[in-house]
Amino acid sequence: MICDDDKEIIRPISIYLENEGYQVLKAYNGIEAIDLIRDYVFHLITMDIMVPKMNGITATIKIRQDNMIPLIMLSAKSEDYDKILGLNIGANDYMAKPFNPLELVARVKSQLRRYTTFGSLGVIIYVLQTSGLMIDDEQKVITVDKQEVHLTTSAV
Structure with a gap:
């Protein structure tokens, strides 16, 4: 900044x-x-x-x-x-x-x-952030423009 x-x-x-x-x-x-x-x-x-x-x-x-x-x-x-x-x-x-x-x-x-x-x-960095995307690996939370995104697991 x-x-x-x-x-x-x-x-x-x-x-x-x-x-x-x-x-x-x-x-x-x-x-x-x-x-x-x-x-x-x-x-x-x-x-x-x-x-x-x-x-x-x-x-x-x-x-x-x-x-x-x-x-x-x-x-x-x-x-x-x-x-x-x-x-x-x-x-x-x-x-x-x-x-x-x-x-x-x-x-x-x-x-x-x-x-x-x-x-x-x-x-270790637990939070990655760029523009409006934030990935918090420790808390297992993803947000886009401060709105939490809920993901589902899928079998590969």
Whole structure:
């Protein structure tokens, strides 16, 4: 997920990440980001600090209450205090704007590598999700657009 209110920043980041094979969802404020996390499974978030409705600091604190997925904070604020605050509230990395999109892609890959090798993705994934389809292998539930689909068994 990319959370930033500036579409001129979201657009190129999305293009670079999608060219690397990542699926990207966009949020334009902190409340949208929190709502998306309730509806989708994410493996990484980029979060701008200065987004409307709920700033990135508050959104990150709320995200960290239930999720330990990698989070890269993006901000025009480049003072040491801002970086330290972002990292102390739960960001895994911090990039000051403007930044090179290729460096962001490299940091995304690095965070995902750590997460999949040493973090919670190193365990078996029980929920697979893409677009409106969700398959929860642990609960044995399939949903399409949040509506449960009941399947029958058949002999092969």
